[in-house]
Amino acid sequence: MEDLFQKVTRLKLRFTAKDGLKSGVWSVEDLWDLDTKNLKIIFGTIAREARYLEDDFISELQEEDIQANKHNGEYDLVSLKRDVVKHIYKIKKAEQNASLEATLKAAKKQKLLGFLAQKEDDSFLLKSPEEIQAMIEEL
Numbered sequence: 001m002e003d004l005f006q007k008v009t010r011l012k013l014r015f016t017a018k019d020g021l022k023s024g025v026w027s028v029e030d031l032w033d034l035d036t037k038n039l040k041i042i043f044g045t046i047a048r049e050a051r052y053l054e055d056d057f058i059s060e061l062q063e064e065d066i067q068a069n070k071h072n073g074e075y076d077l078v079s080l081k082r083d084v085v086k087h088i089y090k091i092k093k094a095e096q097n098a099s100l101e102a103t104l105k106a107a108k109k110q111k112l113l114g115f116l117a118q119k120e121d122d123s124f125l126l127k128s129p130e131e132i133q134a135m136i137e138e139l
Contacts, residue, residue, distance in 0.1 A: 008084050015081060017042040031088050036096065039089040046085060050078045 008028050015026045017038070031039065124132065 004080070004083055004087065007080060011077070011080075013077065013081060013084070015042050015046070015085065017045045028084060028088075031085065032092075036089055036092050039085055039092065043082065043085045043089065046078060046082045050082065 005028065013028065015028075015031060016024070017026075026034070026042070031042070034042070127135075
């Protein structure tokens with residue numbers, strides 16, 4: 001993966017998007033600031049670009065030449081962009097899932113702590129007045 005980001009940063013690749021995301025150009029660093037919804041939009045733009053290039057190849061070349069020509073620079077750049085956005089999306093999605101899991105875990109812990117406090121309170125109700133008085137005097 002290090003090689004991927006080295007290529008992208010050396011080439012100073014920029015990403016654009018249409019349909020639902022404000023017009024603009026984003027660097028690799030900027031992609032980290034986007035949410036997963038906007039990364040999907042950029043990925044869609046790249047996918048359309050790749051399909052356009054593939055359709056263009058098919059219309060201009062014979063079938064046996066397609067694979068050889070897919071390795072031209074333009075197709076490689078689109079493929080590289082796709083890989084970067086996909087990688088960042090996966091990481092951000094994993095971070096979202098981890099955050100959600102941590103939030104759910106914390107909520108469950110709070111609920112269990114509440115039950116524990118309630119049980120402790122209930123245990124005091126079962127004590128005799130003399131036991132409660134003794135506990136008060138210990139304080």
